[in-house]
Amino acid sequence: MSSSLPLLHEWMDSEFWNHGAFITSLDEGFVSLGKGGKTIIVDHFLSTQDPVFYLKNFFENTYLAYQPKAFVRVPRSEFLDWLGTLGYEENPLTPFSNDDELYEKDFFHLKNSMTTSLQKVVLVSRETYKGFREEESIKKFLKKAFLFGTGTPYGMWNRHYGVIGSTPEVLFHLQDLTLKTFALAGTSKAGEEDKLLQSLKERHEHELVIKDICEKLSLFMKDLTVHETHLHPFKTLVHLKTEIEGVISRDCDLTSLTNTLSPTSALGGYPQDESMDFLKNTLYSKKYPMRYFGSAIGLMSPWTREFLVSIRNVQWKEGLVFIESGGGVVADSEKHREMEEIHLKRNTIKNHYL
Numbered sequence: 001m002s003s004s005l006p007l008l009h010e011w012m013d014s015e016f017w018n019h020g021a022f023i024t025s026l027d028e029g030f031v032s033l034g035k036g037g038k039t040i041i042v043d044h045f046l047s048t049q050d051p052v053f054y055l056k057n058f059f060e061n062t063y064l065a066y067q068p069k070a071f072v073r074v075p076r077s078e079f080l081d082w083l084g085t086l087g088y089e090e091n092p093l094t095p096f097s098n099d100d101e102l103y104e105k106d107f108f109h110l111k112n113s114m115t116t117s118l119q120k121v122v123l124v125s126r127e128t129y130k131g132f133r134e135e136e137s138i139k140k141f142l143k144k145a146f147l148f149g150t151g152t153p154y155g156m157w158n159r160h161y162g163v164i165g166s167t168p169e170v171l172f173h174l175q176d177l178t179l180k181t182f183a184l185a186g187t188s189k190a191g192e193e194d195k196l197l198q199s200l201k202e203r204h205e206h207e208l209v210i211k212d213i214c215e216k217l218s219l220f221m222k223d224l225t226v227h228e229t230h231l232h233p234f235k236t237l238v239h240l241k242t243e244i245e246g247v248i249s250r251d252c253d254l255t256s257l258t259n260t261l262s263p264t265s266a267l268g269g270y271p272q273d274e275s276m277d278f279l280k281n282t283l284y285s286k287k288y289p290m291r292y293f294g295s296a297i298g299l300m301s302p303w304t305r306e307f308l309v310s311i312r313n314v315q316w317k318e319g320l321v322f323i324e325s326g327g328g329v330v331a332d333s334e335k336h337r338e339m340e341e342i343h344l345k346r347n348t349i350k351n352h353y354l
Contacts, residue, residue: 009085024153029075031073034070042062048067061255066158080146097126099284108335111333119269122326130321163292163316182242183213209270211265212272220248236347263276263294294326314349325346327342
């Protein structure tokens, strides 16, 4: 493995653009990249010292496990230098379909189904575009992910499906036995920070996410530290964020940990079993039963053990590009405000990547 820039220029070839992955480390300033190799479906992390990228199925405890043939880990500064030389043919995408109507129907169904036990469900909508051009589009999306200016860039693709984005949300990061994560929920436009802090609905939604994470982590560790809630800017958005950390046991099964944490209530709902049961039966999920948006994407290797939440991304399949965005619905949610949030998140991605 080498981090020299000349090697990177040579390494980033057609094999990478056909079948590859990358993830940006949270604390060391490195970009890890894989190319070639194979992708298989697994229900448990592989017992290997070789680097493996994982992408979790949103509804099931199964993963796309990508075992690259070649792997390189380079300082982010050097990767950005190389990225400055990356060119691509610009090819604007054209609108193909929009699923906001399904979202509205699912919203009203959910409002009529809310109970004292089912407290929150995250509904999703999608906008789809034509014009995906394989290598040229992937080059564009990768470069845009790092030019996004905030969040953690990541991506994984093969000839059947791909995703590239820059997420504000970390599922977990492990350094030795210390696990760090955070609750990220509650959203407003940048410039409306006071409104967000004073919103009972947004604060309630955020507290449910904190409660959900702490309940799940208590299965794997005894002592948790929950820090003060603060504002987290993300391009044209601002979120509520609360950092959480603790120490896991040495015999902790990392597959079980990941399965338990994902999806968080920020992307699924609360409580998890009831919210997931509702989501599986929405009109949206019946139209798109296979889902990776809002799940976990990560890298397991001798030097990296971290998973991100797969949001704020572009995805592609069968020649079509699509953007998914979601928002948490609670008892006092209003449809027009939830639609505003859906569109705000979607437009942040659309205006940058497309």
